Structure formats: structure tokens, C-alpha cells
Amino acid sequence: MTITLWGAGTSRTLRPHWALAELGVEYVSKPIGPRTGETQAAEFRALNTKEKVPVLVDGDLVLTESAAIVTYLGDRFGRLGRGQRGTTPGLVSSAALTPEPGTVARARYNEWLSYILMELDAHTLYVMRKHGDLKHLYGEAPAAMDAARAGFEKQLRWARPRVEAADHLVGDAFTGVDILMTTCLDWAVAYGFELPEPFLGYRSRQHHRVGFKKAVQANSAVG
Numbered sequence: 001m002t003i004t005l006w007g008a009g010t011s012r013t014l015r016p017h018w019a020l021a022e023l024g025v026e027y028v029s030k031p032i033g034p035r036t037g038e039t040q041a042a043e044f045r046a047l048n049t050k051e052k053v054p055v056l057v058d059g060d061l062v063l064t065e066s067a068a069i070v071t072y073l074g075d076r077f078g079r080l081g082r083g084q085r086g087t088t089p090g091l092v093s094s095a096a097l098t099p100e101p102g103t104v105a106r107a108r109y110n111e112w113l114s115y116i117l118m119e120l121d122a123h124t125l126y127v128m129r130k131h132g133d134l135k136h137l138y139g140e141a142p143a144a145m146d147a148a149r150a151g152f153e154k155q156l157r158w159a160r161p162r163v164e165a166a167d168h169l170v171g172d173a174f175t176g177v178d179i180l181m182t183t184c185l186d187w188a189v190a191y192g193f194e195l196p197e198p199f200l201g202y203r204s205r206q207h208h209r210v211g212f213k214k215a216v217q218a219n220s221a222v223g
Ligand SMILES: N[C@@H](CCC(=O)N[C@@H](CS)C(=O)NCC(=O)O)C(=O)O
Pocket: 010, 011, 012, 013, 034, 035, 036, 039, 051, 052, 053, 054, 064, 065, 066, 067
């Protein structure tokens, strides 16, 4: 069955490229970019009326939302070694991107996923993007920009103890939430945030992964 990934060129599209690279899954890349007109083309609108990338197609499944795609890929391809449990209950193997459902590790994974998407992506960094780089589309809003900047710094404090104490966010191995977290930290650095040292070290470790390097290459091949 052919797996097709639509989208390239942004932090959100990097996420599924990275998951696929980590899992060693072969796929067809359709590297269309946002605001190029390509997300409004009829072929793409038939897949996603949100007109946004990324989109994953796996047989009859058409899946939108970067976090859902990363988690799906982990569940589909990254939990095959059910016998090879690590030391953390619920974490299946060092190659796994998702802990088994119904475990403490999966509850923690879901907690990190929701936190990263809501507190670091949607409510803060994306607000800065909308009223910064994209102000010609969404309008200027200096008060919202200031609140988003302060909000990001405040919310990031919650992650600090874990990032100081461990190499990964869940259990003792790399998972999908490390992909999500790293892309948000990269985004923050691009916006001029001076991240505290534990986050810089964490980010640098993820950047050294072969999967990250492959994904950056795939994600940069815009259409
Ligand atoms: N919540 C979505 C956000 C997707 C999204 O906003 N994608 C942007 C690129 S990062 C996009 O395709 N924008 C198209 C446009 O606004 O024209 C996800 O995480 O996948």
C-alpha cells in the first residue's frame, strides 16, 4: 500500500516527514507549500477542505493534522515490536514512536501532545506568526503579539523540569512528542526567543538524529 504525504516547507509539515524517516517507512512525497495556491487546487481540496498541509493518505485513510499523523504513523508502524518492552511500562521499543494505548506512558504522551499543540503552537507561536509574518492576512495586533510572547515563556516553564531531568519527554526513548516539541523549539528560536540551556541541549540532541536530517531534506524539497 502506498503512503503519500502532502506538504513541505513548514514546521508542521516537517513533523510527519520526521516520523516517516524515524520509522523507515517508504512514501511518496507531494511537496506542496502553503500560500502558493497549491492547497487550493481541486485535487488537494478533494482531500482537505481546510486547504492546509500536511495531509497523509494511506489507502482509504485521508488524515489531516500533523500531531494526528505522527501518532497514527507511530501506532501503525512503530509499535510492531510489542515483545520488546523497554524499562518504562507501556513503551514498546526504542524504535517506537508511540506508547501502547491504556498505559501510563500513553497518558503522558497524550498530555505532552495536547500541551505542545495548545500552549506552545496554537495559543502562542501561531498567534505570533499570524500577527507577525502573516499580518498582511490577519492584521496587526501588537497586544496579542506581546501576550503570545509572554505566554510562550510562561508555558514553557512547565516543560523545564522534565527536559532538565531526561533526554526525552516520555519514558526513556524518543517518541512522537519529541518531534512536536523540537519543531516548536525551532520555531521559537526563529522568533528570537532565548531558550534556557536545558531546552537548547534537548533540541541539539534531537537535531543530531539521522531521522531529523533526512526529514529536513525531504521537507525542504518544496514543489
Ligand atoms: N493544525 C494543523 C495546522 C496546519 C497548518 O496551519 N498548515 C499551514 C502550513 S504550516 C497551511 O497549510 N496553511 C495553508 C494556508 O494557510 O494557505 C496541523 O498541525 O497540521
